[in-house]
Amino acid sequence: MTDQQHLQAITDIKRLMERSSRFISLSGLSGISAGISGLVGAYIARNWLVEYYARWEAAGAHSNEDFQTLKFRLIVLGLVVMAAALAGGTFFTWRKARQNNLPIWDLTARKVLINIAIPLAAGGAFIAGLLYNHLEVLVAPTCLVFYGLAIINGSKYTLPDVRYLGICETILGILNLFFLRKGLYFWAVGFGLLHIIYGALMWWKYERKRTI
Amino acid sequence: MNPIGNLNKIFESRIRLGVMSVLMVNEEVNFNDLKQMLEVTDGNLASHLNTLEENGYLKVHKGFIGRKTNTTYAITAAGEKAFKGHLAALEHMIKFTK
Numbered sequence: 547m548t549d550q551q552h553l554q555a556i557t558d559i560k561r562l563m564e565r566s567s568r569f570i571s572l573s574g575l576s577g578i579s580a581g582i583s584g585l586v587g588a589y590i591a592r593n594w595l596v597e598y599y600a601r602w603e604a605a606g607a608h609s610n611e612d613f614q615t616l617k618f619r620l621i622v623l624g625l626v627v628m629a630a631a632l633a634g635g636t637f638f639t640w641r642k643a644r645q646n647n648l649p650i651w652d653l654t655a656r657k658v659l660i661n662i663a664i665p666l667a668a669g670g671a672f673i674a675g676l677l678y679n680h681l682e683v684l685v686a687p688t689c690l691v692f693y694g695l696a697i698i699n700g701s702k703y704t705l706p707d708v709r710y711l712g713i714c715e716t717i718l719g720i721l722n723l724f725f726l727r728k729g730l731y732f733w734a735v736g737f738g739l740l741h742i743i744y745g746a747l748m749w750w751k752y753e754r755k756r757t758i
Numbered sequence: 759m760n761p762i763g764n765l766n767k768i769f770e771s772r773i774r775l776g777v778m779s780v781l782m783v784n785e786e787v788n789f790n791d792l793k794q795m796l797e798v799t800d801g802n803l804a805s806h807l808n809t810l811e812e813n814g815y816l817k818v819h820k821g822f823i824g825r826k827t828n829t830t831y832a833i834t835a836a837g838e839k840a841f842k843g844h845l846a847a848l849e850h851m852i853k854f855t856k
Contacts, residue, residue: 549851549852549855552848552851552852553852555769555772555775555848556845556848556849556852558772558775558776558779559775559776559779559845562776562779562780562795562796563779563780563782563783565795566779566780566783566784566787566795567783567784649794652791652794652795653784653787653791653794653795
């Protein structure tokens with residue numbers, strides 16, 4: 547074997563080790579589109595809340611029926627926002643994978659998803675418990691903390707920068723505990739703003755050169 | 759120490775070297791994932807996996823997902839040692855021939 551072949555062998559080894567342990571197709575644009583979904587959702591939720599408090603004010607008494615309707619609408623909105631964020635996120639990542647001729651669904655994609663899903667499922671069950679006990683006020687901080695931890699857990703199998711997003715989300719969730727009832731603003735920052743900032747930074751760092 | 763003596767003949771094949779690289783960083787990988795990662799055909803991969811197994815570098819685990827067979831592969835301690843030795847030899851060759 548020649549020197550050139552030795553070098554080639556080492557390059558192959560490095561590439562395969564990288565490729566089989568990290569999902570690198572995650573696009574910054576995915577973060578931006580998820581962030582926009584989050585902000586739009588927060589805006590709609592804010593309008594509903596303002597309307598709800600205005601009715602309460604006007605009626606002079608708390609209406610349980612109104613509260614139940616609001617709760618139901620907010621849960622549905624949350625699910626729709628999550629679906630929109632996932633769809634946008636998947637689209638841009640699929641696009642990046644295609645541009646780089648990499649499969650979007652492979653060993654590494656599966657690892658990222660499984661490792662994100664475990665803390666996220668725990669968070670979901672935890673939140674179901676909170677709702678059951680009428681602790682709605684704790685839902686927003688809990689979402690952020692579990693989401694942050696889920697991302698930290700998944701970051702081991704994708705771009706390492708994702709870890710910082712997870713840390714920020716977790717800190718934000720804990721801060722939210724000290725400013726209860728401001729959950730919507732924390733959500734707008736956590737699911738909206740942070741995703742947009744993170745996505746823009748990621749795009750700038752990894753994708754800018756290739757698209758221009 | 760003769761560095762050329764340390765280059766492992768078994769790893770001269772790019773596919774075998776590739777399999778070992780993937781298994782160094784993943785606890786357990788199934789046949790289809792290996793195939794996708796290395797971009798090789800079934801038959802080709804299977805014969806290389808056989809060689810690695812015969813040399814004691816791989817542990818093979820045959821399982822089932824539903825009714826479909828799911829064969830997973832993991833590296834053995836001997837395989838890890840051989841791979842690291844091969845890497846060191848490659849490095850050595852490049853350093854000392856320059």
